[in-house]
Amino acid sequence: MAEPTSPYARELDVAIIAATAAGRIVRYYYDAASARTYEKDDGSLVTDADLASDRLIREIIGAHFPDDPILTEEGIDDLERLTHARCWIADPIDGTEQFIHRTGDFDVLIALAVNGRPVVAAGVNPPTGLLCAAMLGRGAWIRDTADKELQSFKLRPRDNADPARLATSVWFGAPANAPLVEAVHRRFNTTRLAALKIGFTPRIFLPFQAIDAYLGIRLGDDQAMGWEWDFATADLFIHEAGGHVTDLSGKPFRYNKPLPRNVNGLIAARDPATHQRLASAVQAELASRQESGAVGNDWPPEQPVAPDT
Structure with missing residues (x-):
């Protein structure tokens, strides 16, 4: 978890908790192959797993930050969020078609934007439990499974000699x-x-x-x-x-x-x-x-x- 003195430390902790919890419920539906699929008005697909993940994300974030608006793919967009500097942005399942087709390539994504830019982020791949997290100005971390500590993560720059x-x-x-x-x-x-x-x-x-x-x-x-x-x-x-x-x-x-x-x-x-x-x-x-x-x-x-x- 984030250092207590870090900016947005509590927000990062909550984002990780919410993404991890939502990832577990998505994994439950995925393993059971029990999620029903529905067609939305725009023709895209949504499943019981998307909706359950959305509810849980809203519940956890709302409990810790009741004054913050939440924008998600599956929720109604309340434009009152535009009057707030802070807005949580989440995708309960990014890759619903991949979930349906059982490829394993889908994620639960959560971020907090402040003044138009993300300052906290957490994403979980439910089939593996892999967590990717970040805080503005403090770095990025990964966690392979839920029972391991966060590890600092840096991308290795490409060797310019290689295409x-x-x-x-x-x-x-x-x-x-x-x-x-x-x-x-x-x-x-x-x-x-x-x-x-x-x-x-x-x-x-x-x-x-x-x-x-x-x-x-x-x-x-x-x-x-x-x-x-x-x-x-x-x-x-x-x-x-x-x-x-x-x-x-x-x-x-x-x-x-x-x-x-x-x-x-x-x-x-x-x-x-x-x-x-x-x-x-x-x-x-x-x-x-x-x-x-x-x-x-x-x-x-x-x-x-x-x-x-």
């Missing part, structure tokens, strides 16, 4: 983005190009993934990548572990927005130098395509405005 290993995702443009990603791949001088089936998990740069950089990009002007609950935990964890995360223009993501959607693509890397190289390759390719008319004229796209409620 970088680049990945994109089916959730962030693949396979339709293949021509664009291949072109960036050539400019970036990568040795391996993969299209993953997982989203922006804090586990993305752990050794078993064997990648150095992660690119979310779509053909055309629509560069909406995901919701705030899909990004906040990994954003802070990667930064505190020594990596770098921005949109395609090099700007940090903002959180607790009127419309909690992250746009303008995604560039993440295990170290700032690799991020800069990838960002330069992306911008060069987009500029070339815009000159030739291969992409729209409104690059980068503006942040969408939330509908009136």
Whole structure:
């Protein structure tokens, strides 16, 4: 747990408790294969495990911080949160389809954003119990199983002598983005190009993934990548572990927005130098395509405005 004198120490402890507890209940449903599946109004899927995890996260955070708003994928978005500097952001199961298809590649994600940026984060992979946690300015930690202590974690910078290993995702443009990603791949001088089936998990740069950089990009002007609950935990964890995360223009993501959607693509890397190289390759390719008319004229796209409620 965090040192008592650390900023947001209590918040980090609660985030870890909530993520761990929610991870256990998700694991219960996963092992029992008993969760029913429902279709939401937008056509996406939700299960009993998502809903049980959401209730437990809200219960634990609400008990410790009753004045803080909570924004989750499965809850009703109360725009009163916009009047608060602090907002908890959670995804009860990031990777519901992976849960349904029993791949093991899904997470419970929790973060606290203050003044638009995450300051505390905790993510748990329920099948393994692996915990990734971070606090702004204090570092990142991992815990292999629930009965082990947190261990300080740093990403190993990529050896510049080796070509970088680049990945994109089916959730962030693949396979339709293949021509664009291949072109960036050539400019970036990568040795391996993969299209993953997982989203922006804090586990993305752990050794078993064997990648150095992660690119979310779509053909055309629509560069909406995901919701705030899909990004906040990994954003802070990667930064505190020594990596770098921005949109395609090099700007940090903002959180607790009127419309909690992250746009303008995604560039993440295990170290700032690799991020800069990838960002330069992306911008060069987009500029070339815009000159030739291969992409729209409104690059980068503006942040969408939330509908009136």
